[in-house]
Amino acid sequence: MKKSKDKKSKKSKIGPAKKTKRPIQLASPSQIVGSDLDDVTPIVQFLEDFRNMVDPRAQHKSKLISIKIPEPLLAAFKFKATQEKTPYQTMIKKLMVEWLERGRPLSRGHPPG
Secondary structure, eight states: OOOOOOGGGSOOSSOOOOOOOOOOOOOOHHHHHTSOTTOOHHHHHHHHHHHHHHOTTOOOOOOOOOOOOOHHHHHHHHHHHHHTTSOHHHHHHHHHHHHHHHOSOOOTTSOOO
16 A cells, blocks of 8 residues: 655755845945935945845856056065965955945055954
8 A cells, every 4th residue: 555645744855044144234324414315226236236245145256357556566465465375366355345344445544454
C-alpha cells in the first residue's frame, strides 16, 4: 500500500528569513533646508543606490572608470595598500564605501579619522 504524502505535513527546506540590518542614510538639517524639495528624484535615486550597494543579496556589476591622479599620490597610495596586503584598487573601493557610509564630507586638508 502506497503512503499518501500530505503536502501540508512536509517540512519546508527553506529556513526562516534572515534578519538583515538595513542601512539608513542620514541627512543633516542644513542638507534638508538647503535642498530643492520640488524634485526629490536625485535623493530617491541616491538612497536606492546606497541601499543596493550594501544589500548582500544584490548582484553588482562593475563599471570601468578612468581618473587622473597625481603620480606621487598614486605611488604613495599603492605603497600603503601593499603594506596593508590589499590591492590598491580594492582599497579605493573600500574607501569609497566608507565615505558613503559615514554620511558626512571629509575635512579639507585633514585625513579622515
